[in-house]
Amino acid sequence: MADHRVADHRVADHKVAHGARNALGPASALDSLDRRRSVGDVLAARWPKVWPPLLAIVLALLIWQLVVLSGWKPPYVLPGPAAVFGQLAEDFVDPRFWTAMGTTMVRALLGYAVAALIGTVLGLAVARFSVLRAAIGSLITGLQTMPSIAWFPFAILLFGLTEQAILFVIVLGAAPSIANGVISGVDDVPPSFLKTAHVLGARGLSLLAHIVVPAALPSYLAGLKQGWAFAWRSLMAGELLVIIAERPSLGVQLQFYREFADATGLIAIMIVILVIGVVVDGIFNRIMNDVRRRRGLGTVRL
Amino acid sequence: MTILSEPVIDARADAAESAVRLDGVSKVFGRGASRTLALRDVSLDVREGELVCILGRSGCGKSTLLNLVAGLEQPTRGSIALGGRAVGMMFQDANLFPWLTVSGNIELALKLSGVPRADRAARIDELLELVRLPGAHDKRPHELSGGMRQRVALARALAQECRVLLMDEPFGALDAITRDAMHDQTERIWAERGLTILFVTHNVREAARLGDRVIVMAPDPGRIASETLVELPRPRRMEDASVARVSGELHDLLREHELEAHRG
Numbered sequence: 001m002a003d004h005r006v007a008d009h010r011v012a013d014h015k016v017a018h019g020a021r022n023a024l025g026p027a028s029a030l031d032s033l034d035r036r037r038s039v040g041d042v043l044a045a046r047w048p049k050v051w052p053p054l055l056a057i058v059l060a061l062l063i064w065q066l067v068v069l070s071g072w073k074p075p076y077v078l079p080g081p082a083a084v085f086g087q088l089a090e091d092f093v094d095p096r097f098w099t100a101m102g103t104t105m106v107r108a109l110l111g112y113a114v115a116a117l118i119g120t121v122l123g124l125a126v127a128r129f130s131v132l133r134a135a136i137g138s139l140i141t142g143l144q145t146m147p148s149i150a151w152f153p154f155a156i157l158l159f160g161l162t163e164q165a166i167l168f169v170i171v172l173g174a175a176p177s178i179a180n181g182v183i184s185g186v187d188d189v190p191p192s193f194l195k196t197a198h199v200l201g202a203r204g205l206s207l208l209a210h211i212v213v214p215a216a217l218p219s220y221l222a223g224l225k226q227g228w229a230f231a232w233r234s235l236m237a238g239e240l241l242v243i244i245a246e247r248p249s250l251g252v253q254l255q256f257y258r259e260f261a262d263a264t265g266l267i268a269i270m271i272v273i274l275v276i277g278v279v280v281d282g283i284f285n286r287i288m289n290d291v292r293r294r295r296g297l298g299t300v301r302l
Numbered sequence: 303m304t305i306l307s308e309p310v311i312d313a314r315a316d317a318a319e320s321a322v323r324l325d326g327v328s329k330v331f332g333r334g335a336s337r338t339l340a341l342r343d344v345s346l347d348v349r350e351g352e353l354v355c356i357l358g359r360s361g362c363g364k365s366t367l368l369n370l371v372a373g374l375e376q377p378t379r380g381s382i383a384l385g386g387r388a389v390g391m392m393f394q395d396a397n398l399f400p401w402l403t404v405s406g407n408i409e410l411a412l413k414l415s416g417v418p419r420a421d422r423a424a425r426i427d428e429l430l431e432l433v434r435l436p437g438a439h440d441k442r443p444h445e446l447s448g449g450m451r452q453r454v455a456l457a458r459a460l461a462q463e464c465r466v467l468l469m470d471e472p473f474g475a476l477d478a479i480t481r482d483a484m485h486d487q488t489e490r491i492w493a494e495r496g497l498t499i500l501f502v503t504h505n506v507r508e509a510a511r512l513g514d515r516v517i518v519m520a521p522d523p524g525r526i527a528s529e530t531l532v533e534l535p536r537p538r539r540m541e542d543a544s545v546a547r548v549s550g551e552l553h554d555l556l557r558e559h560e561l562e563a564h565r566g
Binding site: 192193195196198199200201202206210211214215217291294295296297 | 390393395399401458
């Protein structure tokens, strides 16, 4: 498809040089062809992307079931997929599960929002001011390598067993990745774009808004995605360590099931945590691919 | 009808006001051991409405000269006067912003030069018509061929009502057929709009095809070696015998400068 379009434009180009009107006609005809695809065609087009992950899931479940059948561990320690998914179905109709999920998601979104704000501002400041870069540039990368769980003892001393302690660690975990995304994005704006922008009269804020930020967007999004992964990990560590009375969360559920040696419930919650991580990652990937595709990046695979 | 002399003092310079005036311009890059003299004592007077080609091999400072006129660099010595004329610039790469459509790229130029939102759509239509790309509004830069991209870049430069257009080897990366078409377009728009154009190239034939005057530059340090008036009637074509003859004469000049440099 892509190849045909390129060829089409060459033809159009030639026509225009000879003064023909509406030279882009052939390309728009192709566009309307695209829109006439039926639902079956769409499914057929998606299938190559759908079957590999499906197959992977089926294989994983199969291996899990085989390990259970082998009798390596007793079923009360390692239950099979059927028991776990039965438990999951029960969880989904249990209001306590949704309360726990709600607490966890509110913490995740709040912590991530604060981290995104701080990371973005910090990243822009470091990218812009060389003194600041010299002072804390490598510290930001250093912070990224610090396991967030190592912050918790300190956070608990500072804030006690409170929401703030969890938020504090989420922000420390996620903000450096986001700041680094901004910094490398700004650093990698092609000089030719800056030259062109200068000739077009973009200065200061208008240069930042119209050229630097959009040019840095792919790298920024990569930083946001990595920041999310760190935020989610920090949150799970936090919910296991900072248990606040009367406030159920996914982490508390894990701890609760471990104390009652309920492996089925434990694995069910773990699957929930994994799926949330995968889904959010998928959303980020989708946005990033969209941005890249619009710029003509990643359309050619070798 | 070609007058070759060396150096030529442009007899017509007094007839029209000069649009671009460089006076004893030198440019030094770096400091200490890495200090290089990119341009030495360059003086140049470009008439309003003149199409001047700057010819030379790579490293002779011709792009530096253009960057100085565009205000992308500041001269180390000497002065550059544009009489308040707006400057547009094109590069070898179109440098369209890939996150914007064709319309978006032109609109950004209009916005940055203060054109009110209500007037922009009509101006975009007019500019795309001018570069013969009507209906390309919603295309993304990566969907266009090299020639089309350069035409959008031209429309974007013209969006700011520039009076002086600086072109830095704009067609160097295009195939010969597309390049010929771009020459025709450049010549047409130059005449229609009464633009003053400074056109940098290392293609001798291209300089002879386009220029009212060809400034030949020599390297180490970058300087003006000679000027040639090309008094051929327009429109010209790349394959005209007269263009070929001027091109031959320019080649001879370049060779002479090389020999002089070796003797020096």
